[in-house]
Amino acid sequence: MKKLILTILFIIITTNLLAFEKGTNFTIEDFKEAQKDGKTIVVNSWNKYCSTCKAQTKIFESAKNDFKEVIFYFYEQTENPEIANFLKIDYWTTIAVYKNNKEIAREMGLTNKKKIYDLIKKGI
Numbered sequence: 616m617k618k619l620i621l622t623i624l625f626i627i628i629t630t631n632l633l634a635f636e637k638g639t640n641f642t643i644e645d646f647k648e649a650q651k652d653g654k655t656i657v658v659n660s661w662n663k664y665c666s667t668c669k670a671q672t673k674i675f676e677s678a679k680n681d682f683k684e685v686i687f688y689f690y691e692q693t694e695n696p697e698i699a700n701f702l703k704i705d706y707w708t709t710i711a712v713y714k715n716n717k718e719i720a721r722e723m724g725l726t727n728k729k730k731i732y733d734l735i736k737k738g739i
């Protein structure tokens with residue numbers, strides 16, 4: 616019985632970790648083009664094994680509906696070092712807000728919806 620319970624827990628935990636499938640949805644050129652257009656851009660760096668990143672993803676799913684005028688860009692930190700270097704973002708869970716060719720705000724590790732929304736609003 617103990618082995619069965621452990622097996623079930625392992626499957627649940629592994630499935631939840633692997634369920635986090637968010638890809639990189641932009642290039643440096645896309646970012647530059649959006650900046651030229653004066654758009655508010657929110658960039659989130661993440662890693663597929665990061666529980667904080669997973670919590671942020673759920674909030675960003677809502678934010679994309681609540682802030683339709685904002686462009687949301689996501690990239691996997693370890694798989695896209697060229698983006699990380701270009702944006703000078705060194706850590707997963709970083710959320711950076713850009714407007715009119717400059718960075719407006721940056722925070723790491725936020726998982727509170729109100730705080731993330733307040734950060735996004737700094738660029739609007």
